[in-house]
Amino acid sequence: MAKVTAMDVYKLLPQTNCEDCGEASCMAFATKLSEKEADLTLCTELSDKKFKKLDDLLAPAVKEIIIGKDEKAKIIGGDEVLYRYEESYYNQTVLAVDVPDDLDDSDFEKRIKQIEDLEFERTGESLKLDAIALRNKSGDPEKFANCAKKLKSSKYPVFLVTFDPIAMEKALAFIGDDRPLIYAATKDNIFDMADLATKYQCPITVFSPGDIEKMKDLVFTLRSNGVEDIVLDPGTLTGDAIGDTLDNFVMSRRLAVEDKDEDFRYPLLGVPALVRLNNEEDDDIKKGTMEATIASTLMNKYADVLILKGNEIWELIPILTLRQSLYTDPRKPQAVDPGIYEFGDVDENSAVLLTTNFSLTYYTVEGDLKSGDANCYLLVLDTVGKAVDVAIAGGQFDGESVADLVKETGIEDMVKTRKLIIPGLAAPLSGEIEDETGWNVMVGPRDSSAVPDFIDEKF
Amino acid sequence: TEFKPPIKEYPGKIAQVQLGAGSRKPVYLGGQTSLYRFEEPQPNPPIVTFDVFDIPMPGLPRPIREHFSDVMESPGEWAKKAVKDYGANMVTMHLIGTGPKVMDKSPREGAQAVEEVLQAVDVPLVVGGSGDPVKDPLVLEAAAAAADGERCLLASANMDLDYHKVAKSAVDYGHAVLSWAITDVNMQKSLNKYLMKDGLKQEDIVMDPTTCALGYGIEFSIDVITRTRLGGLKGDPDLQMPMSSGTTNAWGSREAWMKKEEWGPTDYRGPLWEIFTGLTLMLNGVDIFMMLHPESVRILREIGETFTK
Ligand code: B12
Ligand code: SF4
Numbered sequence: 017m018a019k020v021t022a023m024d025v026y027k028l029l030p031q032t033n034c035e036d037c038g039e040a041s042c043m044a045f046a047t048k049l050s051e052k053e054a055d056l057t058l059c060t061e062l063s064d065k066k067f068k069k070l071d072d073l074l075a076p077a078v079k080e081i082i083i084g085k086d087e088k089a090k091i092i093g094g095d096e097v098l099y100r101y102e103e104s105y106y107n108q109t110v111l112a113v114d115v116p117d118d119l120d121d122s123d124f125e126k127r128i129k130q131i132e133d134l135e136f137e138r139t140g141e142s143l144k145l146d147a148i149a150l151r152n153k154s155g156d157p158e159k160f161a162n163c164a165k166k167l168k169s170s171k172y173p174v175f176l177v178t179f180d181p182i183a184m185e186k187a188l189a190f191i192g193d194d195r196p197l198i199y200a201a202t203k204d205n206i207f208d209m210a211d212l213a214t215k216y217q218c219p220i221t222v223f224s225p226g227d228i229e230k231m232k233d234l235v236f237t238l239r240s241n242g243v244e245d246i247v248l249d250p251g252t253l254t255g256d257a258i259g260d261t262l263d264n265f266v267m268s269r270r271l272a273v274e275d276k277d278e279d280f281r282y283p284l285l286g287v288p289a290l291v292r293l294n295n296e297e298d299d300d301i302k303k304g305t306m307e308a309t310i311a312s313t314l315m316n317k318y319a320d321v322l323i324l325k326g327n328e329i330w331e332l333i334p335i336l337t338l339r340q341s342l343y344t345d346p347r348k349p350q351a352v353d354p355g356i357y358e359f360g361d362v363d364e365n366s367a368v369l370l371t372t373n374f375s376l377t378y379y380t381v382e383g384d385l386k387s388g389d390a391n392c393y394l395l396v397l398d399t400v401g402k403a404v405d406v407a408i409a410g411g412q413f414d415g416e417s418v419a420d421l422v423k424e425t426g427i428e429d430m431v432k433t434r435k436l437i438i439p440g441l442a443a444p445l446s447g448e449i450e451d452e453t454g455w456n457v458m459v460g461p462r463d464s465s466a467v468p469d470f471i472d473e474k475f
Numbered sequence: 476t477e478f479k480p481p482i483k484e485y486p487g488k489i490a491q492v493q494l495g496a497g498s499r500k501p502v503y504l505g506g507q508t509s510l511y512r513f514e515e516p517q518p519n520p521p522i523v524t525f526d527v528f529d530i531p532m533p534g535l536p537r538p539i540r541e542h543f544s545d546v547m548e549s550p551g552e553w554a555k556k557a558v559k560d561y562g563a564n565m566v567t568m569h570l571i572g573t574g575p576k577v578m579d580k581s582p583r584e585g586a587q588a589v590e591e592v593l594q595a596v597d598v599p600l601v602v603g604g605s606g607d608p609v610k611d612p613l614v615l616e617a618a619a620a621a622a623d624g625e626r627c628l629l630a631s632a633n634m635d636l637d638y639h640k641v642a643k644s645a646v647d648y649g650h651a652v653l654s655w656a657i658t659d660v661n662m663q664k665s666l667n668k669y670l671m672k673d674g675l676k677q678e679d680i681v682m683d684p685t686t687c688a689l690g691y692g693i694e695f696s697i698d699v700i701t702r703t704r705l706g707g708l709k710g711d712p713d714l715q716m717p718m719s720s721g722t723t724n725a726w727g728s729r730e731a732w733m734k735k736e737e738w739g740p741t742d743y744r745g746p747l748w749e750i751f752t753g754l755t756l757m758l759n760g761v762d763i764f765m766m767l768h769p770e771s772v773r774i775l776r777e778i779g780e781t782f783t784k
Contacts, residue, residue: 099705101698136738138690229478259781262758263513270481277476301743305750309774312751316758330739333730334747337690338755344694376691380729403692465729 019096019103020073022047028070030061049074052106077273078320079281080107081219081245083147084173085195090146092247092320093283098273101346108343109315111335112147112175114289114325117163118154124163130327132171136336139350139379143336145172149199149289149323150187152178161186168194175199175323179223181208192216197321199223199285200249206234210241218245221285225251228264235279247321248280252287254294254310261286262317269318283320286310292325304331311335315342349401350375356425357382360391367392367475368427369437369460369467370418372399372407381464388468393430397421404441415448422453435475439464482514487710490677491518492651492717494565495599496626502564502599504681504762505717510708512783521779522763523772524565524601525557526723529580529588530572536732538745539767550588551595558596561769562776567601567630568592573614574605582610582617589618593625601628601653601765608636612644619644628681628719631655632670634662642673651675653719655683658692658699660706664713671713680716681763688725689751696720697759704760717762722775725752726767746771754778 026046037058039045048054049070056062056070080094094106113131115124128148136143148170152160160178164187167174174196176187184198193216200223201209213220220243224231228250238246250264271280288310292303304326311322315338326332344350354373359382371381373396385392397417399407407413422428422436434455438446440462450457460470491506506518531547542561546552550568557563570585572578589602602618604611615629629645631653632638645652654670656663663682670680684703687696706714725731731748732741749771753764757779766772 099698099701100694101701232478256781256784258778259512259784262782263511266511267481267513275481279476305743305747305770305774308747309750309754309778312754313758313778316755328739329737330744331747333738333744334689334751337730338693338751341690341694342697346694346698463729465733 020050022050024073025049025070028066028073029059030066032061034061036060076106077276077281078269078283079245081247081283083110083175083195083197083219085193088171088173088194090173095269095318095320096273098269100342104345104347105343107320108339109319110146110321111339112149112321112323113145113327114149114151114177114323115163116151116153117156117160124166127327128167128170134327134329134332136329136333137383138337138340139375140352140382141340143340145327145332147172147175147197147321149175149177152180152183155180157183157186161190164188164196165190167191173197177323179205181205181212184209184212188212188216188218192218195219197221197247201234201238203230203234206237207241210238210243213238213243213245214241219247220245221247221249223249223251225249226253226257226260226264227251228268231268232277232279235282239278246282247285248282249285249287252290252310252314254291254306258310258313262313265314265317265319284318285321285323286314286319287323288314289323289325304328307331308335312338315339351398351401352378352396354396354398354421356427357394357396358392359385359394360389362391362393362430364430364432366431367437367471368431368433368435369394370397370421370442371395371439371464372397372402372404372413374399374401374403374406377403381467384464384467388465390468390471392471393427395421395425395427395436404439408442408445413442413445415445415450415452418445418449419452422455437467437470437475480513483509485509485708487708487712487715489704489707489717490680490715492678492681494601494626494628494651496649497624498593498597499599499625500597501626507708510704510760517783519762520783521757521761521775522564523776523779524567524763524765525554525561525563525772526567526569526765526767527553527557527592528569528571529585530578532571535767536726536741536745538742539726542769549591551591554592554596558598561772563598563772564776565599565601565763566592566596567603567765568618569603569605570614570618571605573610574607575610576607577605582614585614586617586621589627590621593622599626599628601630603630612637612640615641616644619648619650622650623648626650628653631683632666634666638666638670639673642670642675645679646674651679651681653681653683654716656685658685658687658695660684660699660702660714663699663703664711667713667716677712677715681719682714682716683719683721686720686722686724686752686756688728688731689748689755690730691724691728693752693755696756700756700759700761718760719763720753720756720761720765722749722753722756722764722766722771725749746774750774757782 029042078093078095160183198220200221271277291307399412437460446457489505489507495501509515572580632641633655731745
């Protein structure tokens with residue numbers, strides 16, 4: 017199905033150009049709407065009927081759903097395309113970690129804290145987990161509800177994981193107004209769970225392992241009962257059946273994006289944690305490796321939510337990194353502002369370094385300078401967000417552009433020295449940079465982790 | 476509405492490339508007529524080829540060295556270990572030692588290392604140079620002659636070197652060619668066109684759209700690979716070849732090799748970095764993976780087979 021154009025949107029707007037929305041014209045507003053850069057409510061001139069029509073027209077192929085409330089809220093879904101190069105993926109995959117309800121108090125607290133504290137810094141972003149999946153492992157509704165009560169104060173939103181409507185109701189009685197995700201409605205409990213979702217106004221997951229035809233039926237039932245916020249779990253079958261799981265995820269998303277099948281236009285949820293839960297005998301490393309492997313498979317093919325069991329950092333770093341990569345916007349360069357940056361205490365004798373404004377490059381260098389307690393100036397060249405050797409090969413990084421940067425930053429008034437440390441990969445440019453800037457060039461190490469030592473020893 | 480599986484029609488077909496002939500057990504790459512197995516059965520599982528070097532490679536990360544330290548002096552033994560102990564479908568012989576700045580071995584010496592590996596194992600070979608644009612075509616020519624009729628994959632032909640010579644060596648001695656462009660679909664198309672002008676057919680070419688590792692531009696690789704495979708299936712004859720990934724690039728990422736307490740042991744992190752890099756590209760269309768770590772190879776092979784069964 018073709019994408020909504022600004023013209024499609026414009027046709028439904030009042031066309032009075034009253035400027036209340038903050039745009040100069042209805043056409044300008046239509047353009048912003050079609051690019052998802054404005055909110056429809058900003059137009060003050062719409063009748064309810066027109067608003068509904070436009071809202072439907074602008075609705076993404078995959079419905080956006082909110083889990084949690086206020087500062088805890090996480091949005092999932094919102095995707096429009098099957099392939100990220102066509103536009104971008106939106107609302108990165110929410111990562112929840114399994115917490116069984118049979119832990120004793122101190123273990124329970126410890127686990128929640130581990131989940132909330134886990135953090136990995138990459139290219140200036142702090143990558144974190146998103147949610148807590150409380151599982152009714154004990155089978156005891158009271159225990160489940162008591163744990164849920166404790167999560168009232170958690171930093172992250174909660175998934176309530178039980179097929180037992182009684183346990184679900186008891187837990188919802190405590191935290192139902194925080195918009196936890198109900199997991200899950202199955203063919204056996206669907207009406208009871210649907211009632212709970214309606215009563216507490218919570219999003220609800222439909223679980224139909226290995227059978228997306230049945231899943232469609234269940235979704236239709238929920239929709240017919242007035243339930244709107246639905247998440248789809250087609251089952252995460254591990255081992256040899258992972259191929260079936262992949263098929264089910266891909267088919268579900270295709271039906272949503274290409275066929276606009278109303279029963280599939282919802283976020284998808286996978287449970288790599290099952291690898292750990294189902295393979296008691298394997299060792300922890302094997303299980304962690306496999307769990308991460310399944311997570312990367314499903315994240316690549318459309319999972320909007322994943323429930324994991326492992327919370328070891330070596331397992332989570334690749335998962336968090338893959339998520340960061342998949343959700344970058346292909347339409348925007350990943351760059352930092354060019355110019356001059358200072359590290360530590362600088363004075364007129366401080367070392368002067370050069371790098372490019374590609375985010376990954378800049379933040380890698382920044383991290384190394386900080387962790388090595390270096391005192392220096394860093395000149396950041398505008399390479400339209402290209403790494404060192406990419407920019408050299410592409411012609412954005414040369415003697416002339418470096419000379420311009422030296423002038424623009426005014427570094428010549430800040431330091432007495434005229435020595436510039438360049439990346440090892442830029443060695444072939446050293447002559448040309450010396451000619452253009454009149455500075456002495458020192459070729460630094462290839463990897464910036466060695467820079468702080470290099471400054472101490474050589475500068 | 477009723478449930479109907481979303482199966483699409485694709486006007487194009489990916490060529491099937493045979494690697495290995497003569498004294499080798501052949502493997503087959505490509506041949507797809509659809510993106511997924513729920514649309515059409517997938518003809519061939521993904522293939523993993525183990526990296527082997529003609530010199531002991533001091534720079535390899537420790538988690539890999541520890542598996543091969545006993546055989547690194549001998550490419551033949553190294554290849555044998557990769558096949559016998561670790562189940563490699565293929566072996567990639569990198570002739571790094573021919574690099575003018577490495578050991579400057581002659582093309583003839585390079586060819587001898589290839590002969591040694593051909594003797595040691597009966598799986599098909601990828602043969603790579605040192606990355607020197609002047610010398611690689613000469614090294615590949617000598618290796619191609621030494622492996623006459625064994626149908627190796629010559630790595631690689633690219634715009635920076637005399638690819639005519641690489642193509643001619645393949646045509647003369649019955650090999651296939653790896654056509655390498657740097658994350659650029661148009662450059663890939665041009666190079667493939669030139670190679671076909673030089674006498675190669677679709678069935679003689681494997682494309683390398685460049686593997687940017689996890690966290691180091693993997694999204695660029697994803698986008699290019701997706702577009703390339705869709706282009707081929709939609710009917711573009713210049714993109715209807717199977718694809719290869721230099722998955723080993725993953726080991727260049729500091730998250731894979733750098734010792735850092737807060738990141739957990741590299742023994743587990745490193746292999747995962749390689750698995751994530753390969754698997755992501757597999758899910759977007761890559762057919763053959765050049766890899767280093769035994770555990771990564773095992774997992775990628777296993778999961779790849781379940782996606783195509
Ligand atoms: C991702 C990638 C791309 C992406 C761009 C990503 C980006 N935004 O930069 C895309 C696909 C767009 C791309 C395009 C091209 N690429 Co490219 N690309 C790569 C790749 C795979 C990774 C680059 C990367 O992200 N590195 C990570 C960053 C962090 O590294 P870095 O910036 O160098 O920083 C490190 C060091 O330099 C050092 N450092 C940084 N700053 C400083 C400062 C000081 C003082 C010191 C001491 C050290 C230091 O520490 C950092 C951490 O280690 C490399 C191959 C590879 N594996 O390296 C090829 C590569 C760089 N590309 C290459 C080429 C040829 C190109 C193209 C010209 C291809 C073409 N013909 O179109 C284009 C050019 C595009 C342009 N500029 O207009 C070649 C360059 C060959 C060469 N050395 O001449 C490479 C090496 C691939 C190859 N083997 O051929 N590329
Ligand atoms: S507020 Fe509505 S009617 Fe007024 S200019 Fe904006 S889009 Fe047009």
